[in-house]
Amino acid sequence: MPFNIVGVGPGDSELITVKAARLIGEADVIITPVKKEGSKESTALNIVKTYIKNMELVDYFYFPMVANFAEDSSIKELFKSHGDTINNYLIEGKKVVFITLGDPSVYSTFSYVAPYIDNIEYTPGITSFLNGAALGKIPLCIGEESLCIINMTDSEENLRAAFKLHKNIVVMKVSSNQKLLKTILEEENRSGIFMSNIGMENETVSSDITVLDKKLPYFTIGIIK
């Protein structure tokens, strides 16, 4: 029996796929990531609660928020132990679903656990930038255009090269370098839409570049045309 990693979309319980809802409803174990050890607070879980028949089926896996997973050996150990726990559930014949925000192939921390599990099925989900484009009512790309998704944590050289090359850019982690983003947008005479906490209660949307002057929330993306 395969293990299912399921994208649960950007925040709205209706923006998960019919397949994801079915797999969650059929699961014997639903694993959700939590940011603090021992915590039961999970954004992914809040999204899918309505599809879970029994909350006692939920298992909470600790995923610390650190800058570089790949270089930290104690975190590698933690991820291997998560893999072991999943493999044990599978040996017991349980249907296991791991839920992840957005889509499992786009910036999911699950990617670090995947190498420890043999048989994985992926169910795609709506990413924050697809939902952002829907809310902003703007196309991300049309015709023959390219689209670039880039993090403001990337090097200034890479960011500048991306802005030179691409007409359509989704900027993730805007809050990590708002000043540089504003400088590049002004120099390149580009405009955009800035969205914070997409799909959540405190969602904000602005096309005014001066929002970059005040500190924005962690979950802020920009769609630049």
Add this chain to the structure above:
Amino acid sequence: MPFNIVGVGPGDSELITVKAARLIGEADVIITPVKKEGSKESTALNIVKTYIKNMELVDYFYFPMVANFAEDSSIKELFKSHGDTINNYLIEGKKVVFITLGDPSVYSTFSYVAPYIDNIEYTPGITSFLNGAALGKIPLCIGEESLCIINMTDSEENLRAAFKLHKNIVVMKVSSNQKLLKTILEEENRSGIFMSNIGMENETVSSDITVLDKKLPYFTIGIIK
């Protein structure tokens, strides 16, 4: 009452969102694009048939397959008339849903009709590349990495620049220039997964670069690492 443009995902009826299924079920009119005038053949419609209460509610809009919509005035007229038809439905108080393959913000021809309609709500959908990553069981991007989506119809200069800049690349419309793609991959020593007809019955997946030597189907994408 707003008009809804709804992404119906890559091909599997279960890979549409719960919201899309609900909106289609509640609609008074479901508009689907067709490639030939007078045809009732529609991939998008096939995906969502199971959610439609009455097939007589379906209206078929002709969307010709041409290289450059923006420069063709007769096509602009056609799109304006599609907008007029939609606006008339809305004046009659009808709930109208327009279905589009994948996601409405990513390479959707609906983007050319949007300017003619006042009040549009967008419902995002799973794109072919998200589904491709799920099938290929590979992350599109992790950590701080960027992701580029580019068409093989783009200029050789832009394509080469994108391959220099980005570790993760989704190549759309592979079949339009397979030879150039193979040359670049060999020169840059890059590997990838090539997928044709994703989510459809005749789906194929290969990580062998020599598949680029024989003519591939129109719906072929590459995920390059």
